[in-house]
Amino acid sequence: MEKKEALIKKFKEALQNAQRPVYIFDGDTDGLSSFLLLYHFVKEGKGIMQKLHVTYNEPFIDKINSYHPDVIFILDKPVVEQEFIDACKAPVFYLDHHPVQQVTGCTYFNPRMFNDEDNSCTAYWAYELAGGPLWIAMTGIIGDWQTHHLAEFKKAYPGVIPPSVTKQEDIYLDTIWGSFVRMINFILKGPTKDVKKNIKIMTRIKEASEILEQTTSQGKFLYRYAEKIQVQYDKIRRQIKATRSPLVSHVYQDEGLSFTGDLSNELLIRYPEKTVLIGRQKGDQIAFSARNTTKDLASALKIALEGLQGSGGGHTHACGGSIIAEEFPLLKKRLSTLLS
Numbered sequence: 001m002e003k004k005e006a007l008i009k010k011f012k013e014a015l016q017n018a019q020r021p022v023y024i025f026d027g028d029t030d031g032l033s034s035f036l037l038l039y040h041f042v043k044e045g046k047g048i049m050q051k052l053h054v055t056y057n058e059p060f061i062d063k064i065n066s067y068h069p070d071v072i073f074i075l076d077k078p079v080v081e082q083e084f085i086d087a088c089k090a091p092v093f094y095l096d097h098h099p100v101q102q103v104t105g106c107t108y109f110n111p112r113m114f115n116d117e118d119n120s121c122t123a124y125w126a127y128e129l130a131g132g133p134l135w136i137a138m139t140g141i142i143g144d145w146q147t148h149h150l151a152e153f154k155k156a157y158p159g160v161i162p163p164s165v166t167k168q169e170d171i172y173l174d175t176i177w178g179s180f181v182r183m184i185n186f187i188l189k190g191p192t193k194d195v196k197k198n199i200k201i202m203t204r205i206k207e208a209s210e211i212l213e214q215t216t217s218q219g220k221f222l223y224r225y226a227e228k229i230q231v232q233y234d235k236i237r238r239q240i241k242a243t244r245s246p247l248v249s250h251v252y253q254d255e256g257l258s259f260t261g262d263l264s265n266e267l268l269i270r271y272p273e274k275t276v277l278i279g280r281q282k283g284d285q286i287a288f289s290a291r292n293t294t295k296d297l298a299s300a301l302k303i304a305l306e307g308l309q310g311s312g313g314g315h316t317h318a319c320g321g322s323i324i325a326e327e328f329p330l331l332k333k334r335l336s337t338l339l340s
């Protein structure tokens with residue numbers, strides 16, 4: 001295996017030589033920030049946000065190859081299909097921090113290859129490569145639940161995070177910077193056409209204050225967009241109350257916006273001792289996500305789903321699945337018993 005420094009050097013060279021890159025990035029703040037950092041460095045190229053795994057499919061590959069990129073950067077994607085990499089006609093540089101993938105035919109950097117404990121987010125590495133701007137890096141870092149460069153950031157941007165606040169959870173929920181990160185997360189939601197436009201505008205934003213204080217028309221536009229999404233998020237959020245049950249749970253109707261991850265994040269911070277169960281209903285199916293911090297959720301879910309028309313699984317403290325709507329209350333009841 002190549003040395004870490006040698007790999008970083010290869011990425012830096014690729015970035016310096018890039019003339020017409022394509023960037024494929026994950027559909028969250030870490031992915032977006034990583035893209036923006038690289039884009040600010042190269043000042044050229046085409047960004048493509050991808051919410052799902054990067055898999056081989058012809059229209060997608062055609063879209064990329066027909067742009068005639070000289071290099072392809074894949075950022076913050078947990079899974080990239082080998083077939084996809086093989087079909088790319090330009091060198092692929094894959095930067096990520098999720099569990100290590102077995103991929104060939106590309107230059108792959110993942111901090112976990114060198115230290116399994118190191119899951120420093122993609123924006124952190126993109127900042128290492130591109131060197132700035134720091135506020136963009138901090139959007140991805142805080143958005144990805146990390147605190148790299150915090151002291152430096154507080155100094156460079158006084159006021160957005162009070163000096164005494166150091167925990168990620170507190171930053172996320174109770175500071176100006178936390179609300180900024182959530183705003184950026186919200187501009188990635190909605191119809192594809194709108195999201196594309198928002199991303200394009202983001203490439204033109206020079207300072208966070210343009211958005212936070214609405215000092216430019218572009219900043220104002222993004223602020224207002226985020227505000228509209230926020231209203232819908234709050235409408236759902238307000239309906240959720242914790243009871244004595246070990247579960248905090250809620251089902252909302254799918255209206256084209258997915259808030260499952262955001263709701264789980266916020267609720268888990270507010271109720272760290274509980275298991276958070278969020279469902280998104282579409283027709284007679286409910287797609288759900290469950291998270292907690294201490295109890296073995298994966299085992300409980302497996303038992304709770306027995307005999308039900310649903311499926312699910314995942315990690316010890318983070319699971320997902322789907323079930324027919326009429327059986328959701330039963331699933332809830334069982335989980336509540338198993339996790340109490």
Ligand SMILES: [Mn+2]
Nearest residue numbers: 030076122144
């Ligand atoms: Mn990430």
